[in-house]
Amino acid sequence: MRALQLTLLASVMAAPLSAQETRELDAHVHGVSTLELAIEDGIVEMSLMSPGMDIVGFEYSASTAADKDAVESALRKLTVPENVVTLPEAAECRLAEVLVHVHSEDHEGHDEDETHGHGDHEKEAHGHDEHEHEDHNDDAHEHDKQEHDDHDDDAHEHAEHGQHNEFHVRYKFACDHSDDLSAITFPFFAQFEHAQEIEAQYVTETGSGLAEIERDAPQLSLE
Amino acid sequence: MILRLAAQSLWARVLTVGMTILAIALSVALFLGVEKTRTGARASFADTISGTDLIVGARSGSVQLLLYSVFRIGNATNNVTWQSYQDIAARPEVDWIVPISLGDSHRQFRVMGTTDAFFTRYKFRGGRSLGFSQGQGLNDLYDAVIGADVAATLGYSVGDPIIVSHGVASFTEHDDQPFRVSGILAKTGTPVDRTVIVGLEAIEAIHVDWKNGGQTGRTTPAEVIRQMDLTPTAITAALVGVNSRLQIFKLQRWINEYPEEPLLALLPGVALQELWQIVGVAEKALIGVSGMVVVTALLGMMAMVFASLNERRREMAIWRAMGARPMTILGLLVLEAMLMAGIGAILGYCLLYVGLLGLRPWVDSAFGIWLPIEAPSIRELWVVTGVVGAAALASLLPALRAYRLSLADGMMVKI
Structure with missing residues (x-):
């Protein structure tokens, strides 16, 4: 009973706190994806965040069948790292983990769902380590479902609401010769015609750095 | 042989040639100085923090x-x-x-x-x-x-x-x-x-x-x-x-x-890169301006060679009479220009190092930028080659004129 009272008290106290929401939005530029790349002890971890505009050409949640197909096929493409990134052969890298999902910025509940998704998926991906990439496609389907249909109403007003869908991709590679990771190329631009630029932040043995990977020169060189 | 001729011909006009060389030297020193400060500043900044994630x-x-x-x-x-x-x-x-x-x-x-x-x-x-x-x-x-x-x-x-x-x-x-x-x-x-x-x-x-x-x-x-x-x-x-x-x-x-x-x-490295992206515009402007100064100095040299053509008409005629082909006269003038530019560039280097030695402590204490004094980099050697090459190109114009004049004038120069 006492515990219940405490819980009640806690929830009453928590209410005004949650009402005091912070309003902030991340920077969002159409045509510019961001890449975070870290290399340590033969492990290459990269996460790519692309605005929906770059990948499928629209940023509202997919409502029509055609839109949904587009999102689905994009997700399928992204689950195959070869479509996005090419590591030098000399480095002898093997794929260890893939994580792909669509992220929409303005629904808090949705975000939480996705966090759970992360965890589940990660576990799955670990289990799938040695499998073919096709397996991952199933996962992508699952993630499609996370796109709730309740976005539909907002779809046409997305400009005013600042609603933006983002594709998040995370790859993890294990490399035998990570010293040979001198340059990484991005077939990404060939796959997604709306993508113009990737802003890459990287951390390697020698420190951190920033590079812009352009459609014309889709390569990131790491000294 | 022709090199000695060119050198002595320059020596004969030491004052005007000297001024031209000085102008080239100063412009080269300025250009290299800008370059040096730019790379020095970058290296200094990048060296200031490491190991911090x-x-x-x-x-x-x-x-x-x-x-x-x-x-x-x-x-x-x-x-x-x-x-x-x-x-x-x-x-x-x-x-x-x-x-x-x-x-x-x-x-x-x-x-x-x-x-x-x-x-x-x-x-x-x-x-x-x-x-x-x-x-x-x-x-x-x-x-x-x-x-x-x-x-x-x-x-x-x-x-x-x-x-x-x-x-x-x-x-x-x-x-x-x-x-x-x-x-x-x-x-x-x-x-x-x-x-x-x-x-x-x-x-x-x-x-x-x-x-x-x-x-x-x-x-x-x-x-x-x-x-x-x-x-x-x-x-x-x-x-x-x-x-x-x-x-x-x-x-x-x-x-x-x-x-x-x-x-x-x-991330320190990322923030530094962002800084260079901002500063990069100003750097380009500085390099552009100092590059234009070099061009101006070379144009000055061209004007000087043009002006000397008239007073050297008789000299050219004598060379022709002694058997020099018009091509030789063209070569001589281009060689003279390259010599001037070469000497100017080397002098510019010396000026740069003297300037570095003198200003380094002040730049270090005032701006925290340590300018290293090292042997010229490949890039800087290219600058010198570029200046000499540009001088050769710039002198072609007056040289071609001399070539034409020496064909036409022969010995009968009426001044």
């Missing part, structure tokens, strides 16, 4: 935070509460964290409050650690460690008293609580050389009698202050090292999305 401060621009916290340049950023600092320190990704507190000064030098860990964690120039040339680190509340430039400029040695001023360039002194120099750091070529380092608690201690930016009038004796809880309420920034590089971005995102306080975590 993240720098955390109040949310501002990453360039501003980096410049203020590491280089002590530019506008101050807001402070970070001690509580947020401890939240970050408690993160599992964090291997080490060193707080930094700025705001006071000693003479023209900044005073930085930090912890002893700074001396082991701060790395510069590709992982070198700080070393003491005299004395040791902070053992007492009122100990201060000074950088090499501070010691050299103010003539301090270990054991000397130091009085910290409140704020920067102010006349209010914390003279009730003098510090003692406990150690002098070896020269690093970084802003640390121009910093007085004290303990984080010491920064609190000297502000015990200060409330809301003013002195309260009371003077709490040092013995009482030593007994007080001197945990700071705020710091300026913190240097963070993570356990694994793979966690940097995760930690960065956590800090940037920290709900209780608007914070900013930056």
